[in-house]
Amino acid sequence: MARVLVMIPSGEVYDHDNVRWYNYQQIQRYIDHYHNIGDAFVYDSSLKLMNFEKLGVVEIANPDMAQIDKLREEYDYVFLRGSNYIHSQMDWRNTIEVLERLRLPVLGFGLGAQAPVKGKINLSEQTKTVLHMMADSTTSIGVRGAYTAQVLWDIGIRNVRIVGCPTAFRSNNPNMRIKLPVLDTVKNVGITLRREVSSSYAQNIERYLTFHRDLVKDLAHRFDNVTLMAQGEPEEKKLVFGTDEQKEQAIAELRGNPNVGKWYMDDEMERLYRSKMFYSDVVADYENLVRQKDCVLGYRLHGNLMALSNGVPSIYFTYDSRTVEFAETYQIPSYDVFSKKEFVLEDYWNQDLFDKFNRAWFQTYREMATFLTENNIDHKMVDVMTRDAQPERKVA
Numbered sequence: 001m002a003r004v005l006v007m008i009p010s011g012e013v014y015d016h017d018n019v020r021w022y023n024y025q026q027i028q029r030y031i032d033h034y035h036n037i038g039d040a041f042v043y044d045s046s047l048k049l050m051n052f053e054k055l056g057v058v059e060i061a062n063p064d065m066a067q068i069d070k071l072r073e074e075y076d077y078v079f080l081r082g083s084n085y086i087h088s089q090m091d092w093r094n095t096i097e098v099l100e101r102l103r104l105p106v107l108g109f110g111l112g113a114q115a116p117v118k119g120k121i122n123l124s125e126q127t128k129t130v131l132h133m134m135a136d137s138t139t140s141i142g143v144r145g146a147y148t149a150q151v152l153w154d155i156g157i158r159n160v161r162i163v164g165c166p167t168a169f170r171s172n173n174p175n176m177r178i179k180l181p182v183l184d185t186v187k188n189v190g191i192t193l194r195r196e197v198s199s200s201y202a203q204n205i206e207r208y209l210t211f212h213r214d215l216v217k218d219l220a221h222r223f224d225n226v227t228l229m230a231q232g233e234p235e236e237k238k239l240v241f242g243t244d245e246q247k248e249q250a251i252a253e254l255r256g257n258p259n260v261g262k263w264y265m266d267d268e269m270e271r272l273y274r275s276k277m278f279y280s281d282v283v284a285d286y287e288n289l290v291r292q293k294d295c296v297l298g299y300r301l302h303g304n305l306m307a308l309s310n311g312v313p314s315i316y317f318t319y320d321s322r323t324v325e326f327a328e329t330y331q332i333p334s335y336d337v338f339s340k341k342e343f344v345l346e347d348y349w350n351q352d353l354f355d356k357f358n359r360a361w362f363q364t365y366r367e368m369a370t371f372l373t374e375n376n377i378d379h380k381m382v383d384v385m386t387r388d389a390q391p392e393r394k395v396a
Contacts, residue, residue, distance in 0.1 A: 003054040005078040010039035019044035021281035038302030044283040045170035051378040068101045082110025088122045106134045108141040113148040115321035139374045145325035163368040167305045178354040187224040190293045192300030201320040209263035230279040240279040331360035
């Protein structure tokens with residue numbers, strides 16, 4: 001088994017391949033700090049796909065070059081946890097100098113590009129150099145979808161393979177399929193929240209927030225049991241783990257936010273926030289939660305993907321190039337938040353739509369396994385091209 005370094009980890013590892021946030025038991029120390037626990041989903045899922053005996057971290061913010069030399073002798077390769085690294089504001093700090101010194105293969109494990117609302121993506125020379133260094137060090141570089149593949153193609157990187165995201169395959173079951181229950185039997189629903197929003201990527205913040213608000217309220221009225229699933233915003237964390245004073249402070253901050261207070265946080269939303277909110281700094285807690293749900297849907301890319309990876313139906317609400325790219329890669333039923341079309345759940349609760357997802361998921365599973373194999377990564381994924389790994393066929 002391999003000795004593996006990770007670049008830009010997201011959380012602490014325990015029990016070999018499980019991830020939780022740093023010092024998770026001391027949440028009061030960090031309750032005002034925003035971190036997206038979805039990044040830890042990706043880290044956790046990446047580890048679950050690889051065989052390794054030793055895991056370390058390569059420091060790029062304040063590197064010790066003597067230590068880098070030591071790492072070169074002690075490890076076999078580096079992987080960059082999949083995330084939204086390819087955009088105009090990305091600061092790689094000392095990555096170029098570190099990788100030049102380290103001289104190990106650098107595996108791009110589901111990298112993604114983020115398009116601005118207007119105009120073409122404008123990458124720095126630093127970003128282009130880092131991407132070329134990664135692509136040159138391995139047989140292929142893994143990206144989440146066709147848009148990111150085109151961005152890399154445009155800067156001269158050809159050895160690209162579309163692999164989606166490790167979170168989709170964390171259960172490592174190539175025969176996983178979404179089978180929809182009858183909608184009338186659905187009682188227990190998770191709603192993934194993304195209240196924080198930037199005008200750099202969401203073309204209309206008023207529409208984004210008002211639709212989000214109305215979706216949450218409509219689903220809460222329709223289903224017996226809903227859980228609001230947050231992923232790291234301080235106010236939402238305070239409503240789960242805070243003192244009584246912190247909870248009131250969180251509501252006041254939400255109400256006082258010019259956009260959130262006007263277009264999102266009304267009286268009913270406040271009631272739901274106080275009574276239905278879920279947050280955890282432990283990835284396994286999210287997985288345990290989604291496994292209890294009949295359906296998970298909403299704005300969070302990785303929260304929804306966690307559900308799908310466990311065979312739980314999910315519908316994406318797309319609002320930027322990142323969410324669109326994921327929905328396209330996996331053919332996930334999705335609704336454009338900025339569409340003028342009314343959202344009707346029944347239109348998406350269609351087995352034919354989810355069969356398209358099932359096929360795309362299986363094909364992308366194969367691509368991910370091929371990607372790891374061709375890069376000489378010791379992994380746990382199944383070779384689905386063998387006869388005994390083929391999906392079950394329907395008999396007419």
